[in-house]
Amino acid sequence: MNHKAGYVNIIGHPNVGKSTLLNALLGEKLVIVNPKAQTTRHRILGILNGDDHQLILSDTPGILDPQYPLHKSMMKAVDEALQDADILLVLVELGENPERAEAVVKRAERFGGPLFVLVNKMDLGSEAELAAALETWQGVFPKAKVVPISALHRFHVDALRERLIELLPEHPPYFPKDDLSDRDLRFFTSEMIREKVLALYKQEIPYSTQVVVNSYEEGEELVKIQADVVVMRESQKGIVIGRGGGALRQLGTEARKAIEKFCGTKVFLDLKVKVDPDWREDDKKLKRYGY
Numbered sequence: 001m002n003h004k005a006g007y008v009n010i011i012g013h014p015n016v017g018k019s020t021l022l023n024a025l026l027g028e029k030l031v032i033v034n035p036k037a038q039t040t041r042h043r044i045l046g047i048l049n050g051d052d053h054q055l056i057l058s059d060t061p062g063i064l065d066p067q068y069p070l071h072k073s074m075m076k077a078v079d080e081a082l083q084d085a086d087i088l089l090v091l092v093e094l095g096e097n098p099e100r101a102e103a104v105v106k107r108a109e110r111f112g113g114p115l116f117v118l119v120n121k122m123d124l125g126s127e128a129e130l131a132a133a134l135e136t137w138q139g140v141f142p143k144a145k146v147v148p149i150s151a152l153h154r155f156h157v158d159a160l161r162e163r164l165i166e167l168l169p170e171h172p173p174y175f176p177k178d179d180l181s182d183r184d185l186r187f188f189t190s191e192m193i194r195e196k197v198l199a200l201y202k203q204e205i206p207y208s209t210q211v212v213v214n215s216y217e218e219g220e221e222l223v224k225i226q227a228d229v230v231v232m233r234e235s236q237k238g239i240v241i242g243r244g245g246g247a248l249r250q251l252g253t254e255a256r257k258a259i260e261k262f263c264g265t266k267v268f269l270d271l272k273v274k275v276d277p278d279w280r281e282d283d284k285k286l287k288r289y290g291y
């Protein structure tokens with residue numbers, strides 16, 4: 001049998017469940033998820049390998065109107081995903097207003113291949129609400145296959161995965177068949193620390209923070225990691241550290257546990273908090289930080 005491979009790229013507004021869907025299709029937790037919007041900042045691939053196929057899923061940042069240079073870099077990641085997609089998944093959530101979906105519609109309309117509009121969070125509404133949403137979205141995207149799903153509860157996720165594999169074009173694998181992602185452990189380590197920042201701090205802190213992994217040393221029984229939590233201002237540094245260092249200790253403990261679970265070994269995590277003034281507003285700094 002001939003080998004199939006292709007890119008299945010997920011786009012949509014912030015917080016609709018794109019990263020949750022990538023994890024659900026992949027069958028494991030690869031990318032970070034959070035109830036706060038703008039969790040995902042990069043394009044991240046999750047690779048599902050079978051004997052005769054390689055399904056490359058692409059997570060992207062939520063589509064928004066850019067307010068600062070970090071947002072511009074995030075939207076560049078979305079536009080890249082539109083260029084190499086073999087299949088495009090537009091994710092919307094139940095209750096989302098199609099009249100505000102202009103930026104999503106404009107991007108998806110230019111795509112010529114198989115297009116799915118997935119109405120996510122179907123668990124949150126009544127059957128009547130769902131039926132009305134499906135009809136409305138079909139009207140917005142006449143050429144798309146409109147499907148209700150719940151990424152969180154895995155409703156219709158298995159059927160979707162099967163259909164996506166069927167639709168893959170014939171192609172040799174793009175990545176080695178034992179790869180799970182295009183990103184390395186260092187990247188996922190920084191993401192797991194950032195996931196805990198999103199969970200533990202309020203207001204502007206998560207949006208002003210990024211994480212840099214400076215060293216990642218794999219020993220036989222222990223991985224030693226040193227990472228910086230970088231904020232934009234001195235006042236934010238104080239909040240991240242907390243009274244008597246308590247907040248930073250909690251961040252360190254929770255992040256360490258998540259990293260240990262992800263890589264299956266004991267981890268020693270040393271976290272430092274640094275200030276890099278207005279890092280997210282500066283193109284040069286963004287580039288240096290990998291955005």
Ligand SMILES: Nc1nc2c(ncn2[C@@H]2O[C@H](COP(=O)(O)OP(=O)(O)OP(=O)(O)O)[C@@H](O)[C@H]2O)c(=O)[nH]1
Pocket residue numbers: 013014015016017018019020021032033034035036037038039040041060061062063120121122123124149150151152153
């Ligand atoms: N009830 C319900 N919640 C969901 C479902 N899918 C995702 N969520 C929740 O929606 C929130 C956002 O999920 P994410 O996967 O981080 O959303 P995203 O689209 O990747 O968000 P950004 O990266 O910020 O653009 C999380 O709290 C998820 O648990 C679903 O099917 N049902």
Ligand SMILES: [Mg+2]
Pocket residue numbers: 018019020032033039040059060061062
């Ligand atoms: Mg996301």
